[in-house]
Amino acid sequence: MEKKDRLLRLIEHYSDGNKSEFARMIGVSPQAVNTWISRNTFDIDIVYAKCVSISPEWLLTGKGPMLKPTIQEPQVTTQPSTPTAKDRLPEAFRCLDPLHSTQELIPLVTPKVAAGFGSADFVIAKSDVKEYYVIPKWKRQHVDFMIEVTGDSMQPKYNAGDIVGCTIIHNSGFIQWNRPHVIATREQGLLIKRLMPGTTTNSLSAVSENTQYPPFDIPKEEITGIALVIGHVNLE
Numbered sequence: 001m002e003k004k005d006r007l008l009r010l011i012e013h014y015s016d017g018n019k020s021e022f023a024r025m026i027g028v029s030p031q032a033v034n035t036w037i038s039r040n041t042f043d044i045d046i047v048y049a050k051c052v053s054i055s056p057e058w059l060l061t062g063k064g065p066m067l068k069p070t071i072q073e074p075q076v077t078t079q080p081s082t083p084t085a086k087d088r089l090p091e092a093f094r095c096l097d098p099l100h101s102t103q104e105l106i107p108l109v110t111p112k113v114a115a116g117f118g119s120a121d122f123v124i125a126k127s128d129v130k131e132y133y134v135i136p137k138w139k140r141q142h143v144d145f146m147i148e149v150t151g152d153s154m155q156p157k158y159n160a161g162d163i164v165g166c167t168i169i170h171n172s173g174f175i176q177w178n179r180p181h182v183i184a185t186r187e188q189g190l191l192i193k194r195l196m197p198g199t200t201t202n203s204l205s206a207v208s209e210n211t212q213y214p215p216f217d218i219p220k221e222e223i224t225g226i227a228l229v230i231g232h233v234n235l236e
Contacts, residue, residue, distance in 0.1 A: 001062030004040045007033075009066060010051055025140060026050040048174045049167055049228055052142045056174065105132040106139060106165065108146045138165045141230050147182060147190070149232075153208040154180070154192050162234040164192065166227035175204075176228060184225030185218060192229070 011033070015021035023030045026046055036042040048059055058066045107129040133146065143165035149158045157180070158164065166182050169175065175195055183191045183206065193206035196215070203217040 002040055003042055003062075004037045006059065006062055007036055007042045007047075010047065010054070013066070014051065027141070045174055045176045049169070049176065050142055052144075052167060052170075056170075106135055106143055106146055107132055108148070108163065135165070135233075138231065141165075142167050143230050144168045144227065149192060153210050153213045155210050157209045158192065158232055159234060162232050164232045165230045167230055168225075168227045175226070178207075180229040182225075182227045182229060183218065183223060185222050186224060187222060191218075195226075 011017055011019055011022040014025060019033050020030045023033045053067050055065055055068050057064050108131045109128045144167055146163050146165050149162040150160055177196055178194050181195045196205040196207055198205045198217045203219050205215050206218050207215045
């Protein structure tokens with residue numbers, strides 16, 4: 001399957017064939033989508049980051065099912081035919097029991113939460129969630145969780161107390177270099193840094209916005225989770 005055919009299937013799946021709506025969803029111009037189609041290509045990093053339910057193998061090669069496999073919920077004969085708010089939530093949040101009546105909830109998590117680096121079974125536990133928020137624009141961008149910034153290493157871009165919205169990356173091959181990420185590490189806990197290729201093939205380089213903090217390598221084996229920062233909320 002050619003790349004333009006895969007792109008057209010994505011547009012049909014996510015926006016009922018509306019190219020402009022699909023462009024808004026992934027954060028590019030409609031002209032960019034039309035150019036991709038005419039040139040039989042697309043930006044794999046952008047599409048994978050936004051279309052989180054898509055199988056990376058299908059996106060790269062066109063082989064196999066388009067969507068990632070989902071865990072089947074056990075059938076309960078007494079379950080009502082009309083889906084509840086909990087049923088409508090994404091798979092990762094099915095363990096939660098929010099009172100909100102829509103699927104627009106985004107959890108604000110504690111620094112202890114571990115992201116799903118390389119794992120399709122990521123689940124946010126109740127104990128990891130501080131509060132729930134409704135930010136429609138972020139939900140359309142497939143933000144999975146929010147977390148509060150601490151320290152000053154990312155100033156002036158982010159200040160302590162700012163809230164960043166993050167999309168979990170399940171495949172390390174789709175890291176967008178020089179973009180801010182939340183990285184969960186075994187030794188240093190959660191870090192918010194720009195990611196660049198490391199000085200070795202077995203490491204990633206963590207870069208701070210604050211020039212007082214020099215870049216440093218993180219061994220890949222020390223990374224337990226990674227998520228792309230989509231946006232942030234701050235107070236004046």
